[in-house]
Amino acid sequence: MILKRNERVLEQVDSPFESDPRILEFHKRLDGYATTDLVDLPRVASEIGIGRLLVKHEAERYGLPAFKMLGASWAIYRAVCDLAGQEPVWDTFDELAAAWAPLLPLRLAAATDGNHGRAVASMARRMGFSASIWVPIGTADARIASIESEGATVTVVDGTYDDAVAISALEADDHTLVISDTSWEGYEDVPTWVADGYSTIMTEIGVQLAELGVEPDAVFVQLGVGALGAAVVTYFKTRPDSPTIVGVEPSDANCVMAAVEVNEIVTLPGPFVSHMVGLNCGTVSPLAFPVLRDGLDWMVGIDDEDAYEAMRTYAANGLVSGETGSSGLGALLAIARAGKLADVGLGPDSTVIVINTESATDPENYLRVVGKTPEEVIGL
Numbered sequence: 001m002i003l004k005r006n007e008r009v010l011e012q013v014d015s016p017f018e019s020d021p022r023i024l025e026f027h028k029r030l031d032g033y034a035t036t037d038l039v040d041l042p043r044v045a046s047e048i049g050i051g052r053l054l055v056k057h058e059a060e061r062y063g064l065p066a067f068k069m070l071g072a073s074w075a076i077y078r079a080v081c082d083l084a085g086q087e088p089v090w091d092t093f094d095e096l097a098a099a100w101a102p103l104l105p106l107r108l109a110a111a112t113d114g115n116h117g118r119a120v121a122s123m124a125r126r127m128g129f130s131a132s133i134w135v136p137i138g139t140a141d142a143r144i145a146s147i148e149s150e151g152a153t154v155t156v157v158d159g160t161y162d163d164a165v166a167i168s169a170l171e172a173d174d175h176t177l178v179i180s181d182t183s184w185e186g187y188e189d190v191p192t193w194v195a196d197g198y199s200t201i202m203t204e205i206g207v208q209l210a211e212l213g214v215e216p217d218a219v220f221v222q223l224g225v226g227a228l229g230a231a232v233v234t235y236f237k238t239r240p241d242s243p244t245i246v247g248v249e250p251s252d253a254n255c256v257m258a259a260v261e262v263n264e265i266v267t268l269p270g271p272f273v274s275h276m277v278g279l280n281c282g283t284v285s286p287l288a289f290p291v292l293r294d295g296l297d298w299m300v301g302i303d304d305e306d307a308y309e310a311m312r313t314y315a316a317n318g319l320v321s322g323e324t325g326s327s328g329l330g331a332l333l334a335i336a337r338a339g340k341l342a343d344v345g346l347g348p349d350s351t352v353i354v355i356n357t358e359s360a361t362d363p364e365n366y367l368r369v370v371g372k373t374p375e376e377v378i379g380l
């Protein structure tokens with residue numbers, strides 16, 4: 001484990017992202033919306049030596065096994081409204097699809113390690129659009145099959161996630177919208193909307209914390225290109241008395257840590273071999289970078305074994321979580337094991353939030369790591 005304090009962190013952060021309640025209202029209008037649980041894990045908290053551990057359990061959104069649909073749906077909605085030149089009047093998915101029918105044929109293009117691409121493909125299918133998705137070499141067959149099951153065409157790129165992003169970016173034309181969760185010069189609206197879409201997680205957490213009557217002392221968030229992390233910072237660090245924010249990456253794909261240290265975006269060459277595939281990114285999103293640099297208090301690099309330990313911990317408590325999904329808890333467990341909780345300001349009175357961002361998206365590896373299927377874990 002690598003644990004680094006961010007010497008550049010600011011008390012309050014200016015952010016180009018928003019966590020507007022109208023985004024939650026949008027998500028509520030999409031068929032299949034349900035608030036995800038904020039689960040208390042008292043046994044794990046006492047084993048670690050903290051007061052309370054709360055898990056925002058994002059194992060399912062709109063029938064997909066990750067939180068990513070929140071960002072993809074809002075970004076696609078905003079991008080298609082821009083293309084159409086107006087916001088349609090609608091209440092259900094079917095009405096939205098009917099309102100956009102005159103825009104057909106329309107194609108969505110995206111790069112992914114699995115979860116974002118599946119969400120883009122799923123939105124495309126529901127709207128009657130087509131979808132072309134690019135994945136890095138080594139993407140698990142199960143992840144490719146799940147994207148194809150949404151009717152999308154999947155192309156395997158002989159390179160990293162960054163290479164897949166570069167190839168998908170070339171696809172933009174009159175009938176193709178590129179829906180990327182990372183930004184580049186001249187391409188900023190869509191990745192802004194993706195991160196804005198993630199704010200629904202925090203808006204829900206805000207309501208749930210108010211119901212419980214607790215304030216968190218720390219929030220652990222996993223970082224790929226940094227869009228989710230930027231959404232977390234935007235929500236918590238643009239108000240007074242913000243909690244400590246801890247960013248988590250694989251120790252070899254720690255592009256945020258590397259960039260924050262030199263105060264400049266750097267590209268790590270890869271190949272990245274971690275099973276936390278959602279975090280195998282070599283370059284932080286330029287839009288997210290200043291927000292993370294100003295807002296993260298601590299940065300942690302962890303190894304697959306740390307994430308596996310967290311997968312087993314979740315399973316022992318009846319929660320299913322994949323490698324990337326478990327990494328936030330994995331970092332907390334690793335810090336506790338290393339006897340460094342006090343270094344990050346945590347102790348027996350602290351309340352910590354971790355976000356389980358996905359379910360078992362690689363079932364083969366899940367069985368190998370946990371020794372049970374997801375169905376066995378949740379007692380089906």
Ligand SMILES: Cc1ncc(COP(=O)(O)O)c(C=O)c1O
Nearest residue numbers: 115224225226227228278357358
């Ligand atoms: C399950 C999961 N969690 C977290 C992340 C990290 O999100 P971001 O790339 O916005 O930092 C990803 C990214 O793909 C993911 O798939």
